[in-house]
Amino acid sequence: MATTSTLRNDIKKALGDLATDKFDTIIDNYILAGKMDLKEAGIIEAKIVETDALIYSALISFVLSMMETYEYRELNAECYALQKDQLRHYKDYIS
Numbered sequence: 242m243a244t245t246s247t248l249r250n251d252i253k254k255a256l257g258d259l260a261t262d263k264f265d266t267i268i269d270n271y272i273l274a275g276k277m278d279l280k281e282a283g284i285i286e287a288k289i290v291e292t293d294a295l296i297y298s299a300l301i302s303f304v305l306s307m308m309e310t311y312e313y314r315e316l317n318a319e320c321y322a323l324q325k326d327q328l329r330h331y332k333d334y335i336s
Contacts, residue, residue, distance in 0.1 A: 248272060248291045252304050268304060275303035275321075285336050295334075299324040311313050 248251050249268050256264075276289050280297065302321035306314050327332045 245291050248297065248300060250302055252308075255301065255305060256308060258333075264308075269310070271304040271307050272300055274307075275327060277298045278303065278326070279325060283335050284328055285334060288334050295328060295331075299328065308317070 249265060249272070252268055252272075253264070279289050279296070280286050280329060284296075289296055291300065302317045302324055306317035306321050308314075309317055
């Protein structure tokens with residue numbers, strides 16, 4: 242499960258940190274953790290690709306829930322939980 246720079250860069254934009262790469266490794270690790278969380282939730286591993294808009298959006302929410310300021314962490318965590326739950330209701334995404 243490789244991480245693309247596009248997803249990382251979009252997360253950096255959302256965080257407001259465009260000019261530095263000092264958090265790239267941390268962001269990449271959170272992206273991988275998000276992918277693992279989706280897999281553990283029953284999402285088919287082959288469906289956990291960053292080119293899928295639903296997966297892409299869920300991964301952004303997951304990472305932001307880990308890195309944003311406190312009030313936005315909760316919001317993004319709730320958003321991710323809803324996105325993950327929605328994915329589990331789509332027959333094409335579950336095993």
